[in-house]
Amino acid sequence: xxxxxxxxxxxxxVFLIFMNGFFVAxxxxxxxxxxxxxxxxxxxxxxxxxxxxxxxxxxxxSLSVTQLGITLASLGLGWVGEPAVAQLILPLTRxxxxxxxxxxxxxxxxxxxxxxxxxxxxxxxxxxxxxxANVEHIMLAIAFPMVLFGRVMKPFVWVLNSIANGIxxxxxxxxTGENEDAHTEEEIxxxxxxxxxxGLINSTEADFVDKVFSFTExxxxxxxxxxxxxxCLYLDDTPAERIRTILEEQQTRYPVCxxxxxxxxxxxxxxxxxxxxxxxxxxxxxxxxxxxxxxxESMDGSVLLQTMQSQGSQLxxxxxxxGGTAGMVTVEDIVEQIVGDIRDxxxxxxxxxxxxxxxxxxxxxxxxxxxxDDLLGIRIEDEDVDSIxxxxxxxxxxxxxxxxxxxxDGALFFVEEVDGVRITRVLVxxxxxxxxxxxxxxxxxxx
Numbered sequence: 553x554x555x556x557x558x559x560x561x562x563x564x565x566v567f568l569i570f571m572n573g574f575f576v577a578x579x580x581x582x583x584x585x586x587x588x589x590x591x592x593x594x595x596x597x598x599x600x601x602x603x604x605x606x607x608x609x610x611x612x613x614s615l616s617v618t619q620l621g622i623t624l625a626s627l628g629l630g631w632v633g634e635p636a637v638a639q640l641i642l643p644l645t646r647x648x649x650x651x652x653x654x655x656x657x658x659x660x661x662x663x664x665x666x667x668x669x670x671x672x673x674x675x676x677x678x679x680x681x682x683x684x685a686n687v688e689h690i691m692l693a694i695a696f697p698m699v700l701f702g703r704v705m706k707p708f709v710w711v712l713n714s715i716a717n718g719i720x721x722x723x724x725x726x727x728t729g730e731n732e733d734a735h736t737e738e739e740i741x742x743x744x745x746x747x748x749x750x751g752l753i754n755s756t757e758a759d760f761v762d763k764v765f766s767f768t769e770x771x772x773x774x775x776x777x778x779x780x781x782x783x784c785l786y787l788d789d790t791p792a793e794r795i796r797t798i799l800e801e802q803q804t805r806y807p808v809c810x811x812x813x814x815x816x817x818x819x820x821x822x823x824x825x826x827x828x829x830x831x832x833x834x835x836x837x838x839x840x841x842x843x844x845x846x847x848x849e850s851m852d853g854s855v856l857l858q859t860m861q862s863q864g865s866q867l868x869x870x871x872x873x874x875g876g877t878a879g880m881v882t883v884e885d886i887v888e889q890i891v892g893d894i895r896d897x898x899x900x901x902x903x904x905x906x907x908x909x910x911x912x913x914x915x916x917x918x919x920x921x922x923x924x925d926d927l928l929g930i931r932i933e934d935e936d937v938d939s940i941x942x943x944x945x946x947x948x949x950x951x952x953x954x955x956x957x958x959x960x961d962g963a964l965f966f967v968e969e970v971d972g973v974r975i976t977r978v979l980v981x982x983x984x985x986x987x988x989x990x991x992x993x994x995x996x997x998x999x
Contacts, residue, residue, distance in 0.1 A: 576676055600696065612713075784816070921934065
């Protein structure tokens with residue numbers, strides 16, 4: 553056996569395993585490296601980040617380059633590595649007295665096992681783990697050689713990609729471009745949940761993103777303060793009555809009505825009334841009325857926010873399909889859909905959900921059905937109503953009284969508080985045993 557060629561072959565085996573690992577690491581780094589982080593590094597003056605950004609910006613081509621490199625290294629390893637290792641093992645088989653044909657077969661089998669093991673462990677698994685564990689460091693280290701190799705092999709990559717894309721189209725599969733790998737809303741939600749689970753973001757950040765997506769699915773009717781809860785000033789009120797309303801309600805803006813809430817002629821800002829009141833002047837309400845923005849109840853929440861921003865309006869009157877007043881919405885109402893309740897010094901301290909026991913909770917009747925699902929895990933679908941109070945009213949079929957009850961999926965919903973014929977608070981008894989799930993509908997019938 554000539555020792556020099558064998559040593560050269562073994563050195564080539566080591567080199568090919570290294571190259572295989574190089575391209576495997578490059579493949580994982582290209583996929584996992586965040587472009588935003590590379591942009592930050594580029595802004596800090598990192599030249600290596602510029603090469604890395606080239607790879608991530610042309611991901612399809614970069615992955616083709618890594619696949620070509622892995623394939624060439626693997627083929628070379630099988631072509632050179634197995635014979636070289638077999639030549640080292642063959643003298644051992646002869647030493648134990650095996651015939652040449654049997655010894656040759658054994659040597660090739662052992663060589664194949666060794667080369668395959670080194671290929672998988674050193675050329676695949678180890679670089680993959682290293683790339684995942686330290687993607688930024690490795691990406692910056694391999695970026696320039698990867699870009700250089702890609703430029704040299706660009707004609708071959710283009711030909712191979714063209715053939716592969718042609719075959720894919722022939723088989724009926726659409727070939728996507730490099731910039732068509734954007735995430736859907738659901739994928740972003742899952743990414744945020746996984747990032748929170750791994751401690752990369754806090755619960756507040758995850759909740760904000762989730763609420764932003766949920767906000768885009770809301771319309772003005774689901775955000776507004778309903779007509780029955782609107783506090784208005786009336787033209788036929790006496791000055792004393794208006795001042796008493798302002799002092800009791802502690803709001804900044806009030807819709808101004810003529811006769812009833814279907815005839816809103818604008819709104820007033822309390823600060824406009826301060827100076828004339830301080831001077832002891834007679835309060836002429838019409839003089840201070842501002843024009844109110846009027847929007848349909850079907851307007852999307854995101855469009856509503858943009859409209860209020862563009863017109864500099866803090867308050868909008870929401871009308872139904874017949875032109876009647878359905879409610880009103882403020883910028884604070886919109887912001888609360890994303891950041892949660894914003895309480896000031898004049899708000900009553902009443903939580904949307906108050907636990908009265910392990911399975912008993914009191915909820916605000918204005919909560920949307922989707923919010924009830926989020927808080928209590930009870931899914932209620934009804935296209936005709938939005939709030940839990942409206943749903944319970946609809947199920948009762950009569951003027952609600954405290955103690956009236958309806959059931960849904962084993963949960964019991966009780967009227968806890970009412971204001972006239974309007975439900976203001978709902979008591980919910982959650983199911984927790986199989987027996988309760990079966991008995992709840994019966995309890996409803998008895999009621």
